[in-house]
Amino acid sequence: MPSGSLAQDRSTIQPLPPTPKVAIPESKGFRVKSKILGKALDNDQLAHERLGKPTALAVFASDALSSTAYASEEILRTLLFVGAIGTLAFTYLMPITIALIVVLVILVFSYRQTIKAYPSAGGAYIVTKDNLGLLPAQVAGVALLTDYILTVAVSVSAGVAALYSAVPSVYPYRVPVALSFIAIIAVGNLRGVKESGKIFAVPTYLFIISMFLMILTGVYKAVFGGGLAHVVPTHPAALQATGAASIVLILHAFASGGAAMTGVEAISNGVPAFKPVEWKHARETLVVMALLLGFMFLGISWLAAKMQIVPSDTKTVISQAAQAVYGSGALGHALFWFTQAATMLILVLAANTSFADFPRLASFHANDAFMPKQLTKRGHRLVFSNGIIALAIAGAIPVIIFQADVTRLIPLYAIGVFTSFTLSQAGMAKKHVKDKESGWRTGLFVNGLGAFTTGLVTVVIGVFKFQGGAWFIMVLVPVMVFGLVRLNHAYESEKVELEHEAREAAEAPILRYHSVIVLIERLDQSSARAIQYARTLTPDTLKAVHIATDEDAAAELAEEWTRLGLARVPLEVVECPDRRISRCALEVVAEAAADGSTEVSVLIPRREYPRFWHRFLHDHTADAIAKTLSNVPHANVTFVPYHLGAKPVATVELPVGNIAE
Amino acid sequence: MGRVVAKPIGECRWRERVRVVGRIRAMRVQPWEGGVATLEVTVVDETGGLVAIFMGRQSLAGVRLGAHVELEGMVVEARGQLAIMNPEYTLLPHQSTPH
Numbered sequence: 001m002p003s004g005s006l007a008q009d010r011s012t013i014q015p016l017p018p019t020p021k022v023a024i025p026e027s028k029g030f031r032v033k034s035k036i037l038g039k040a041l042d043n044d045q046l047a048h049e050r051l052g053k054p055t056a057l058a059v060f061a062s063d064a065l066s067s068t069a070y071a072s073e074e075i076l077r078t079l080l081f082v083g084a085i086g087t088l089a090f091t092y093l094m095p096i097t098i099a100l101i102v103v104l105v106i107l108v109f110s111y112r113q114t115i116k117a118y119p120s121a122g123g124a125y126i127v128t129k130d131n132l133g134l135l136p137a138q139v140a141g142v143a144l145l146t147d148y149i150l151t152v153a154v155s156v157s158a159g160v161a162a163l164y165s166a167v168p169s170v171y172p173y174r175v176p177v178a179l180s181f182i183a184i185i186a187v188g189n190l191r192g193v194k195e196s197g198k199i200f201a202v203p204t205y206l207f208i209i210s211m212f213l214m215i216l217t218g219v220y221k222a223v224f225g226g227g228l229a230h231v232v233p234t235h236p237a238a239l240q241a242t243g244a245a246s247i248v249l250i251l252h253a254f255a256s257g258g259a260a261m262t263g264v265e266a267i268s269n270g271v272p273a274f275k276p277v278e279w280k281h282a283r284e285t286l287v288v289m290a291l292l293l294g295f296m297f298l299g300i301s302w303l304a305a306k307m308q309i310v311p312s313d314t315k316t317v318i319s320q321a322a323q324a325v326y327g328s329g330a331l332g333h334a335l336f337w338f339t340q341a342a343t344m345l346i347l348v349l350a351a352n353t354s355f356a357d358f359p360r361l362a363s364f365h366a367n368d369a370f371m372p373k374q375l376t377k378r379g380h381r382l383v384f385s386n387g388i389i390a391l392a393i394a395g396a397i398p399v400i401i402f403q404a405d406v407t408r409l410i411p412l413y414a415i416g417v418f419t420s421f422t423l424s425q426a427g428m429a430k431k432h433v434k435d436k437e438s439g440w441r442t443g444l445f446v447n448g449l450g451a452f453t454t455g456l457v458t459v460v461i462g463v464f465k466f467q468g469g470a471w472f473i474m475v476l477v478p479v480m481v482f483g484l485v486r487l488n489h490a491y492e493s494e495k496v497e498l499e500h501e502a503r504e505a506a507e508a509p510i511l512r513y514h515s516v517i518v519l520i521e522r523l524d525q526s527s528a529r530a531i532q533y534a535r536t537l538t539p540d541t542l543k544a545v546h547i548a549t550d551e552d553a554a555a556e557l558a559e560e561w562t563r564l565g566l567a568r569v570p571l572e573v574v575e576c577p578d579r580r581i582s583r584c585a586l587e588v589v590a591e592a593a594a595d596g597s598t599e600v601s602v603l604i605p606r607r608e609y610p611r612f613w614h615r616f617l618h619d620h621t622a623d624a625i626a627k628t629l630s631n632v633p634h635a636n637v638t639f640v641p642y643h644l645g646a647k648p649v650a651t652v653e654l655p656v657g658n659i660a661e
Numbered sequence: 662m663g664r665v666v667a668k669p670i671g672e673c674r675w676r677e678r679v680r681v682v683g684r685i686r687a688m689r690v691q692p693w694e695g696g697v698a699t700l701e702v703t704v705v706d707e708t709g710g711l712v713a714i715f716m717g718r719q720s721l722a723g724v725r726l727g728a729h730v731e732l733e734g735m736v737v738e739a740r741g742q743l744a745i746m747n748p749e750y751t752l753l754p755h756q757s758t759p760h
Binding site: 010011013014015016017018019043 | 670671672673674675676703705706707708709710711712727738741742743
């Protein structure tokens with residue numbers, strides 16, 4: 001505390017400025033980021049938006065509801081193209097759909113339990129971690145993460161399919177179009193649109209309306225309008241096939257249709273976003289969503305069966321159904337376009353659901369030190385930016401590999417989500433046994449049945465989609481889990497090492513001596529600045545060291561040093577015949593620290609360039625030296641920056657021929 | 662009780678009794694001379710900032726970064742800055758300040 005200041009002095013003390021007044025402009029990167037993403041948000045602006053049931057339905061159900069756009073189609077494709085059973089396919093479509101809806105009903109009852117038990121932050125990861133342990137949680141989490149990646153790929157591809165079914169000229173450009181959809185969604189999420197319900201509400205409800213309209217019009221025409229005519233297929237051959245239906249084929253088709261269940265878990269992940277009482281509203285919304293999903297799935301399958309729609313490469317089942325139901329009049333045409341537009345929008349939005357869930361789930365993993373810590377960081381706009389970017393890249397890869405073809409993506413899909421269904425339901429079952437709260441027997445039955453059914457479906461999907469690509473996921477998930485466990489060990493051992501006796505270390509006695517070494521290449525502004533700084537450190541010994549790669553230059557420097565009267569700081573010239581500057585510096589520093597009671601500060605002048613490309617004109621000796629010196633205990637490197645172009649210098653005419661460097 | 666109207670921090674001067682309202686921008690905990698724990702917080706409003714020093718405290722419930730507080734006390738000097746020693750303080754409801 002400065003003592004002896006007079007009262008007169010004190011009365012002139014000004015308060016601190018409201019914000020630290022530092023006249024340093026923001027970096028260019030930050031300014032560009034602010035342009036694209038908007039103003040950086042403060043922590044206390046973290047949105048705690050609560051959603052009413054209608055909005056929540058729109059936000060959380062888009063993934064689940066959108067899968068009706070391709071589920072019936074994928075069942076049909078398996079029956080028609082894999083099984084080649086001709087018109088028999090339309091006989092089996094409805095029973096398979098109904099079987100899937102039974103699974104849906106079981107899932108809904110199971111998730112009603114989960115929502116009530118985990119109203120704060122549900123999701124398979126937390127439930128599994130709480131009840132089954134960290135390792136199964138990694139499996140559940142990774143399985144779900146791979147599915148979120150595929151949700152992006154499948155939804156965007158299906159959205160593009162809806163687009164080119166209506167506008168065939170888009171077909172050749174489907175991959176770039178799909179990728180730009182992903183980019184748009186990613187940027188939107190980086191800006192933080194994730195829970196602004198209104199953006200979701202419109203497309204979700206448009207899709208629901210368009211599907212209801214189509215199905216009800218179809219039903220009306222079938223009952224009162226003289227029945228529905230069969231659609232003339234583009235591949236009539238598929239209908240003439242006479243293969244026999246086998247149980248294997250039926251199960252395969254069932255597995256393909258399993259994609260319809262993806263997204264059912266979304267509500268249980270987002271219970272805290274509901275208005276109070278959260279779990280009650282979440283449960284009701286879940287039931288409404290399941291009813292809508294069931295009705296739409298059933299309706300589309302029924303239309304497809306009734307009109308014997310054969311999916312083709314360029315026309316989806318829904319687009320053919322809409323065309324057939326609405327006819328070719330002007331109104332029919334308009335309604336067809338409406339259906340396609342609504343379908344495309346909801347599919348693209350379904351990808352957005354993944355963008356909300358993936359980063360959050362990844363941050364859970366990272367918080368438990370099972371994924372890179374960068375994933376826990378909230379970015380510019382308070383969203384998990386790194387997770388969003390990771391998902392965008394990961395989602396783009398399957399789109400490119402499979403050329404935005406939904407049918408080729410579907411075999412990879414759904415196995416992950418069913419794995420996490422199974423684990424989280426098993427976790428719930430175990431919780432009932434463990435806690436024995438009132439009504440636990442019913443809960444155990446519901447979740448036990450859920451775990452059993454979803455487990456069975458997982459096996460069916462694994463077996464029957466194995467060849468089509470599920471094998472990839474079945475290999476990928478264990479490999480990933482293994483990787484995450486290794487990562488966790490690395491993080492844990494790092495933490496143990498860093499925290500071990502940290503307190504004692506902080507209070508350990510300091511070393512007796514402090515020696516400062518300034519590394520000098522030549523006598524110029526940047527080294528002068530380093531020497532000036534070195535002298536403020538008031539060390540026990542201070543010296544400048546020049547590593548002599550060129551003896552003439554070294555001699556010149558030494559002479560200049562004495563001539564300018566810089567003798568107060570001794571200059572040591574060290575020979576370096578093999579020109580390995582880092583190695584020579586290491587030897588000098590190691591020698592200074594050799595007695596074990598000296599703390600060595602090495603100051604390295606570093607030139608900072610105003611333009612980034614200037615960096616490429618120079619080597620990075622300073623960084624290389626610093627890296628090498630860090631190997632010496634008690635050697636500490638400080639860079640002393642010198643900003644080129646910061647100080648105006650009287651213009652000197654450069655002699656031609658001396659522009660080397 | 663006739664209370665002083667809250668004063669813009671930028672207008673506070675040494676040896677004044679003031680009441681100010683502001684946001685906690687920085688906190689600093691250190692053992693004072695003689696091992697007495699001291700909590701120092703920097704409180705700012707749109708006009709300026711000063712330091713509030715709570716002697717003998719390591720923490721105060723609700724006093725954390727970003728919290729809005731009302732402080733009342735005598736402005737003194739500590740390490741060349743304006744400070745209020747052991748002010749009376751009131752926690753204010755949370756609000757986000759544009760800045």
